[in-house]
Amino acid sequence: MTALRLPDPDAAAAPQRTVAPRIGARAVCEALVRQGVTTVFGYPGGTLLPIYDVLREFPLRHILVRHEQGGAHAADGFSRATGGVGVAMATSGPGAINLVTGLATAMMDSVPMVAITANVPRALLGKDAFQETDIIGIALPITKYATVVMNPDEVPLAVAEAFEIARSGRPGPVLLDFPKDVLQEETTAPHPEPHELRLPGLLRPTRGDVPEADELAGLIAKAERPLILAGHGIQIADATELLRQVAEKAEIPVAHTLLGIGNMDETHRLSAGYAGMHGWMHVNKAIQQSDLLIGIGCRYDDRITGKTSTFAPNATIVHVDVDRSEIGKNVRTDLGIVADAGDLLAALLPRLPQSEPRTAWLDQIGEWRTVSEARSWHGSGAWRQGRLSADYVVDRIGAATNHAATLVSDVGQNQMWAARYYGFRKPFHHLSSGGLGTMGYGVPAAMGAALGAPERETWAVVGDGGFQMTMQELATLVQDQIPVRIAVLNNHRLGMIRQWQEIIYDENYHSAELLGPDLVRLCEAYGIPAWRATKPEEVDGAIAAARRAPGPALIDFHLDEAQNVYPMMLPGKGLSDMVEGAGE
Amino acid sequence: MMAAAARRQTLPAGDPDAEHRRHLVSALVIDRPGTLNRVSGLLRARSFNIESLTVGTTDEPGRSRMTIALRGDDGHLRQVLAQLERVIDVLEVRDLTTVPHVELELALVELDPPADPDAEAAVRAVLAQSGGETLPTTDGTWRARLTASPDAIDQALTALRGHGLRRLVRAGAVAMTTTTPPPSENGEPGA
Numbered sequence: 194m195t196a197l198r199l200p201d202p203d204a205a206a207a208p209q210r211t212v213a214p215r216i217g218a219r220a221v222c223e224a225l226v227r228q229g230v231t232t233v234f235g236y237p238g239g240t241l242l243p244i245y246d247v248l249r250e251f252p253l254r255h256i257l258v259r260h261e262q263g264g265a266h267a268a269d270g271f272s273r274a275t276g277g278v279g280v281a282m283a284t285s286g287p288g289a290i291n292l293v294t295g296l297a298t299a300m301m302d303s304v305p306m307v308a309i310t311a312n313v314p315r316a317l318l319g320k321d322a323f324q325e326t327d328i329i330g331i332a333l334p335i336t337k338y339a340t341v342v343m344n345p346d347e348v349p350l351a352v353a354e355a356f357e358i359a360r361s362g363r364p365g366p367v368l369l370d371f372p373k374d375v376l377q378e379e380t381t382a383p384h385p386e387p388h389e390l391r392l393p394g395l396l397r398p399t400r401g402d403v404p405e406a407d408e409l410a411g412l413i414a415k416a417e418r419p420l421i422l423a424g425h426g427i428q429i430a431d432a433t434e435l436l437r438q439v440a441e442k443a444e445i446p447v448a449h450t451l452l453g454i455g456n457m458d459e460t461h462r463l464s465a466g467y468a469g470m471h472g473w474m475h476v477n478k479a480i481q482q483s484d485l486l487i488g489i490g491c492r493y494d495d496r497i498t499g500k501t502s503t504f505a506p507n508a509t510i511v512h513v514d515v516d517r518s519e520i521g522k523n524v525r526t527d528l529g530i531v532a533d534a535g536d537l538l539a540a541l542l543p544r545l546p547q548s549e550p551r552t553a554w555l556d557q558i559g560e561w562r563t564v565s566e567a568r569s570w571h572g573s574g575a576w577r578q579g580r581l582s583a584d585y586v587v588d589r590i591g592a593a594t595n596h597a598a599t600l601v602s603d604v605g606q607n608q609m610w611a612a613r614y615y616g617f618r619k620p621f622h623h624l625s626s627g628g629l630g631t632m633g634y635g636v637p638a639a640m641g642a643a644l645g646a647p648e649r650e651t652w653a654v655v656g657d658g659g660f661q662m663t664m665q666e667l668a669t670l671v672q673d674q675i676p677v678r679i680a681v682l683n684n685h686r687l688g689m690i691r692q693w694q695e696i697i698y699d700e701n702y703h704s705a706e707l708l709g710p711d712l713v714r715l716c717e718a719y720g721i722p723a724w725r726a727t728k729p730e731e732v733d734g735a736i737a738a739a740r741r742a743p744g745p746a747l748i749d750f751h752l753d754e755a756q757n758v759y760p761m762m763l764p765g766k767g768l769s770d771m772v773e774g775a776g777e
Numbered sequence: 778m779m780a781a782a783a784r785r786q787t788l789p790a791g792d793p794d795a796e797h798r799r800h801l802v803s804a805l806v807i808d809r810p811g812t813l814n815r816v817s818g819l820l821r822a823r824s825f826n827i828e829s830l831t832v833g834t835t836d837e838p839g840r841s842r843m844t845i846a847l848r849g850d851d852g853h854l855r856q857v858l859a860q861l862e863r864v865i866d867v868l869e870v871r872d873l874t875t876v877p878h879v880e881l882e883l884a885l886v887e888l889d890p891p892a893d894p895d896a897e898a899a900v901r902a903v904l905a906q907s908g909g910e911t912l913p914t915t916d917g918t919w920r921a922r923l924t925a926s927p928d929a930i931d932q933a934l935t936a937l938r939g940h941g942l943r944r945l946v947r948a949g950a951v952a953m954t955t956t957t958p959p960p961s962e963n964g965e966p967g968a
Binding site for chain 2: 329330333334337338339340341358362363392393394395396516517518520521522
């Protein structure tokens, strides 16, 4: 089965070096180690070779990706699964440009990561040298910060500042570009202490008590139908436990954004579920009927709100975010509080009296929930009639993994099915490209997640479209024996495209049918064990077999091709007029 | 910095009645390559057309001051300023439009030499009204500088176009906060 030859460890032994001048490349690696970096996702190239020349001297595991985009998504997945800062490396020109999709993905979802690129030597900058690109110019709008390091003496400080920028306040990706000769020249510059960083323009949240919590507690005291909309910011702030305590003390049900999934155990009585365009109907109804909507660490983005003029029409809208520029950006805001989600929840908790059970409100949501779950494809039990539906597959993966795996979805229908049916219990377990919607994110991000959190099982739930965008990383999975289980929800279609063309474009299908390879034979070529499941009764066996594989494994689930994701909020519409499909 | 100051926010989003008007933004930034790119790029991404943008050094080493004149509605601009504020190389952002400030612009003009003493008197009167003076030349050309509010410069240029305005270079607005509204050129209270 091992069609790919693994590197011979003897052949990889380093040549003996007698003199090791402390060049810029060594300063970069030292600085990474000092930041706690253990794993770097990279791809070598001419200008980046000074780093590869010294890499073996440092306790850094290098994962040779097959495309720099895979490296960027892997670093992102590593960050999201661990709460740390993933690192991706690329050479000048095309290598650096290939990082771009991954940087933009991380930027939209506030994921801390550091990208290191090399560039042509300083004397050649701006002269259209071989493999030269103004990567800073390209990266500016899609990074939290991007800068070129023009002097070897600046290397230690630049790397330390990059990590500080990436993880502070609202996190995001940072790109550092090193001209090749900066990596080659010697420097004695010491690594800075934290107080030596020069970041006067870095917004740091005001920490500690949040007096505005008084006002919020007052609103909660008056509310009859309060609802928390919990976003990614709660996990970034590592405040999921505080969220549960606040919800329990005030008897407030909690809705989640896509990236807020995992903020609360979905089986908790106060966890309402996932909201938005393809969210649960009962959650969207709760938003529309609430009289107090408390958004914490979310962006009130258009996939949650739909038409903003009809969003939560009866509610006093509260918005808590660490980023002041988010408040009031999308929806009318009655009370905005600029604060870290954890600080706000910690300040709110002692200000809340223990609430009486909000029986009427919770019962109402429970009633809606019964209807909404019964109408979903899963509830209607299409799988009992022999049709292999995606919800059934995701549900069985959830059951088999005891809802404790890291699940990385791609983008499109597969993403919505994963979000709706896995049954998440814990934070940092659901990874998805929410803001940018980057197809091809799934497999490489799962690669990073599996390396970052090896104690958990890692599944990539992807469609056949997104899988084909970055399937070159199968070789990386084999070479480093990274145990990612890939579930391809294969409907031989760009499913969400087809769904839109069916519903919105009068069934005028174009480019929705997707030819793909025989995935089992493809995996055979790579030396990856793979199974195909075409009937519901084959699902559990395939999942069990994939879980037994010591390294990567893949299951090609051939779905009933007619299945759409419902409910669905049509573009330009609001949460109150969702489409429930025939299958619901 | 503004971030720590105002933590409580009450904002109407996308208020359709928000006033669309000229804003004057003052930003203290770190003086290094790329800062201008970051600021102008953010404004471009949000579809603001920059009317003028000036950059100059400050008394503090390594810090520059940008003055940006642009048009937009109040709510949209306020949100963009909050985004500008989170740019790492931007230290402080302020919309001067709603606070007392003095605003001036420099313009250089080249004119046909006046045909007769009456014409010359008319040109000199325009210059006098717009903080201007002629610049010495050796080639017989008339050059002058104007220093006034952008509106006053607009008016002066309208007048000078009737007197053989050949060339024009404008510097863009610079502005500074004041404790009280400055008097405008015509003696009425300013903005």
